[in-house]
Amino acid sequence: MGLAVQIGLDKERIRRLGLGAILHDIGKTQIPHEIVNKQGKLTDTEYNVIKQHVVRGYEILKAQKEVPARIIDCSASAP
Numbered sequence: 001m002g003l004a005v006q007i008g009l010d011k012e013r014i015r016r017l018g019l020g021a022i023l024h025d026i027g028k029t030q031i032p033h034e035i036v037n038k039q040g041k042l043t044d045t046e047y048n049v050i051k052q053h054v055v056r057g058y059e060i061l062k063a064q065k066e067v068p069a070r071i072i073d074c075s076a077s078a079p
Contacts, residue, residue, distance in 0.1 A: 019071045027057025 004014045028036050031053050035046045061072045
């Protein structure tokens with residue numbers, strides 16, 4: 001959000017960006033803890049599972065009627 005301020009985004013865009021950033025990993029709540037908290041390199045299978053957190057997060061947020069679509073789209077952006 002600090003960078004958004006520095007580049008001159010308006011307050012509403014900064015707010016949406018901040019909310020999206022806070023929520024972007026919510027899908028990890030649906031990933032086994034052993035994978036999320038694993039120390040060291042993930043196996044290919046584990047990595048494929050953890051990549052699904054973006055889709056799962058999108059589904060979680062989409063089911064919440066009070067979360068605006070713009071926030072959902074921001075939070076669902078994959079790295």
